[in-house]
Amino acid sequence: MKKFTAFLAVxxxxxxxxxxxxxxxxxxxxxxxxxxxxxxxxxxLDFYFPAHRQESDTLRPCMIFVxxxxxxxxxxxxxxxxxxxRDIADHGYVAVASDYRLGLKDFHGGSLLKMMEPVRNSITMxxxxxxxxxxxxxxxAEALRIDTGKIVLCGSSAGAIxxxxxxxxxxxxxxxxxxxxxxxxxxxxxxxxxxxxSSKGECKYTVHDPAPTFFxxxxxxxxxxxxxxxxxxxxxxxSKPLAAGxxxxxxxYCFATFTNHSHEVASFQDQEFSKVLWFLDNYVEKAVNWQIxxxxxxxxxxIGKVFASPQQAYSRGFE
Numbered sequence: 001m002k003k004f005t006a007f008l009a010v011x012x013x014x015x016x017x018x019x020x021x022x023x024x025x026x027x028x029x030x031x032x033x034x035x036x037x038x039x040x041x042x043x044x045l046d047f048y049f050p051a052h053r054q055e056s057d058t059l060r061p062c063m064i065f066v067x068x069x070x071x072x073x074x075x076x077x078x079x080x081x082x083x084x085x086r087d088i089a090d091h092g093y094v095a096v097a098s099d100y101r102l103g104l105k106d107f108h109g110g111s112l113l114k115m116m117e118p119v120r121n122s123i124t125m126x127x128x129x130x131x132x133x134x135x136x137x138x139x140x141a142e143a144l145r146i147d148t149g150k151i152v153l154c155g156s157s158a159g160a161i162x163x164x165x166x167x168x169x170x171x172x173x174x175x176x177x178x179x180x181x182x183x184x185x186x187x188x189x190x191x192x193x194x195x196x197x198s199s200k201g202e203c204k205y206t207v208h209d210p211a212p213t214f215f216x217x218x219x220x221x222x223x224x225x226x227x228x229x230x231x232x233x234x235x236x237x238x239s240k241p242l243a244a245g246x247x248x249x250x251x252x253y254c255f256a257t258f259t260n261h262s263h264e265v266a267s268f269q270d271q272e273f274s275k276v277l278w279f280l281d282n283y284v285e286k287a288v289n290w291q292i293x294x295x296x297x298x299x300x301x302x303i304g305k306v307f308a309s310p311q312q313a314y315s316r317g318f319e
Contacts, residue, residue, distance in 0.1 A: 028082050029097070035136035036129065038101055043129055045136070046076065046097040047144075048089035059141075061150035061187070061284065062094045064133060068157030068192075068266050071104040071122040081156070084269040091277060094146050096137065100129035100162065116234060123197045126162040127169060128176050134166075135179045152188040152284055153211075154276075157224060157266040160194025164242070167213065168196045171205035186211035188284045190276060193217050193224050193266035195238040201230075203237055203245055212252040212283040215239035216272060218261030220303060226257075247291055254279060254292040260303055 029046040036043045050060060065085055067075040075081060076097050085095035103122025134151065141148045153163035167189045170177050189211045196203050217239035219226050225238040243255040256275065258265050269276070282288045 028077070028086065033136075036132040038125075038129060038132075041101060043099045043101075043132070045099070045133060046082075046085070048085045048095040048097070050089050050092050050094065057145070059145055059147035060092060060094045061152065061280075062096060062137060062144075062146045063088050063152045063154055063280075064096045064098050064130070064137070064163075066098050066100065066126070066130060066153070066155035066159030066162045068155070068159050069102070071102050071119075071126065071158045072107070074099070074102060080267060080269060084273070087273060088276075091280075093152075093280075094144060096133070098130060098133040100126040113231065116231065119236070120197050120199075122158075123161055123165055124176070126158065127165045130162050130166050131169075131176055131180060138181065138184065148184065150187045150284060152190065152280065153186060154190040154192075155194060156192045156269065157194070157263065160191040160266065161197070161224065162194075163189050164191050164194045164196050164213070167210045168198075168203055168205065171208055171210045173207040188279065189213040190279060191215050191217075191239065192268055192272075193221055193239075193263055195224050195228075195236045196242060197236050199234050201233040201235075203242060205249070205251070209249075209251055210246070213242075213246065213254075214276070214279045214283070215243050215253065215255045216258070216265055216268060216275075217256075218258045218263065218265040220260055220262045221265065223263040224266070243293065247293075250291075252283060252289050252291060254283070254290070255294070257293075257295045259295055259297045260301060261298075262303055 030049045031047045032044050033047065034042050034044045065081060065088075067078065067081050069075045076099050081097060085097050088095040103125045104118060107118050130153070137144065137146060137151065138148050153166060155161070155163035167186060170180065170186065185208070191213065193216065217226050221238070225236055227240045228237045229235055230237075239255060243253055246253040256272075282290070
């Protein structure tokens with residue numbers, strides 16, 4: 001397997017079936033489709049289609065984007081995320097912003113040990129909802145003109161946790177993936193400050209290989225840990241240990257560490273858009289078998305507001 005240095009990586013990047021309801025703001029997203037009802041809540045997908053989609057029968061790759069908000073706030077249509085999805089659609093993908101249940105909406109913190117179960121339940125709920133969205137897209141792929149061999153997941157913060165968790169659950173074929181066809185594989189995963197919750201210690205992918213993954217994370221992030229928070233075998237494993245596991249097992253990945261950055265990397269969709277396109281072009285379209293690690297240091301960056309811990313964030317109402 002080819003391995004590239006961070007310098008070469010930076011140089012390469014620099015070179016580069018529900019009824020449809022018309023959305024109220026069609027200039028931002030093109031349509032909204034309900035895909036599931038969970039706990040009496042109707043969950044919907046916002047679709048952003050490439051221009052002139054009716055003029056071609058070509059199947060398009062698809063990116064499912066999962067918003068951030070600490071499993072507290074619904075940011076599905078936040079300006080930053082909506083613009084990101086529109087930009088992805090402008091580059092030929094069907095971009096889909098996916099909703100999910102907010103398991104920590106009424107949570108007000110506690111000790112690290114007491115947080116473990118509510119956090120795990122919230123991640124489970126969001127990941128189950130993401131699989132329901134994937135099932136819907138696979139089931140309606142012909143009508144949507146989507147190539148099911150090129151479905152990519154992308155997420156920010158809580159959404160990044162959900163997409164990484166989905167990659168983990170799918171590769172281990174856990175019960176929550178029962179509705180996904182056995183031969184289905186994700187084409188790629190992009191995580192802006194995410195992690196995986198595991199009750200089995202370090203994350204292993206035992207049934208089939210995980211999708212090629214692009215990890216973007218600040219090394220000072222403690223809200224979603226860059227490294228890990230672990231109590232015995234139970235813990236949240238951030239980008240650093242996940243990338244190390246990919247490296248050891250020989251899985252393709254790209255890992256961008258933003259030095260002296262905290263959780264603000266979760267909102268770098270616009271700032272790092274060229275890198276996202278580079279990842280899609282190489283890892284998804286060309287199916288390269290690369291392992292790349294890069295360290296990005298912004299000499300002008302001054303670290304801003306930093307949550308010392310998840311406990312602090314939720315005790316303050318995730319302000």
